[in-house]
Amino acid sequence: MSGPTVFGLCAAVAVGLGLYGLITNPHPLRKIIAFNLLGSGVFLLFGAVGRRGAAASVGNDPVPQALVITGVVVAFSATALAIALLLRLFQKTGSTTLSSGAPPNASSDPSGG
């Protein structure tokens, strides 16, 4: 089995793992990490496909490479926004629960806002 195939299969499993963690883990931070794992698997799929498209003395098709570089930066900014939301939720309610019921010790935020 060639390198792109090995890493392509690895990417497929990473997507599956991320999807499972995203659904089953109740902790929001773990969901964010699982979502990043899923995204990293998708990026690796691009890499495996691009490696097969090596031509003209370029080792990996530059178009999927550029898309992945853009994707990594966008994924980072989305993660940063998600974590900022989560930290604010924790600061305001003292818990990180995502369930729709009333949080256990709500309105403990001294700073208002």
Add this chain to the structure above:
Amino acid sequence: MSIAAAFEVALAAVVLGLGIWTIAVRETYSATVGFVAYGLLVALIWVRLDAVDVALTEAAIGGGLGGVLLLGAAARLRDAGPTAAEAPGKVVRVTAAILSVLTAAALAGAVLLLPDPAPTLAPKAVANASATGLANPVTNVLMAFRAMDTMLEKVVLLLAIIGVWSLAPDDAWGGHPGPRHQADPLGVLVFLARLLPPIGIVVGIYIFWTGANHPGGAFQGGAILASMWLLAIMAGLTDTPPVGRRWLRFILVAGPGLFLVVGLGGLWFGAAFLAYPPAQAKPLILGIEVAMILTIAATLGLLLAGAPERSVK
């Protein structure tokens, strides 16, 4: 099996092992550490896939800055109560497992059944390199052939920072992001924060400059500059600037703003939106990249610093 092939299989196995650890381990902090290690090893996979530009990005942003972000959040959420009561039931778990296995199997099947010979845009990207005067095909795709993606991505960064800042409490509106860091003035962190930035700034600018013809570019260089800034902030040598400052906001819009101006210029004087006149293509691209590296470094650093928490004294 050759040594290289054995290394590739071993690397994939270790990466998947870390992925399983990240999902399955009980402690959130351990999962975070596992994910940071995973990100760094994925950068190695990118090197093996002959995509060094992506490997640099993944190591700097996915492994480095992303790791700091997740570890910081995990540390601040340590006192959060257990959420075990909300754990989904057996039915949800089994359904999720079936769904995940099916998704992974479908993707694996697609990988095994990819067409041969593989379709590729590499020859076109190389053949048109003369249009910009840059030799790195990835930079050409990012800055010229698919410049629209890159410009919109800058806008996404801007939207993300606006989103993070809008989470500030009323009394810290427009104030300093994140907590004020204190460190032992004779400790290792402060020593490193004084020693590394001069070297890191040179490396960051070099990676940006060499990106025209070799692996590297504004994203990777900007991430290194951001990490040097964050190092000084975390060692308490400097503070995060208040987000209401006009110069800071100017830097944040400089990259996408200049990109937009050049793009509209292409529409006005040239053939299409973002069409560079061939004679000035290289200076224009480098000019946009100079504005972009400043914007990227500032935005990445401020995204990591988080929402404003302290008002301006």
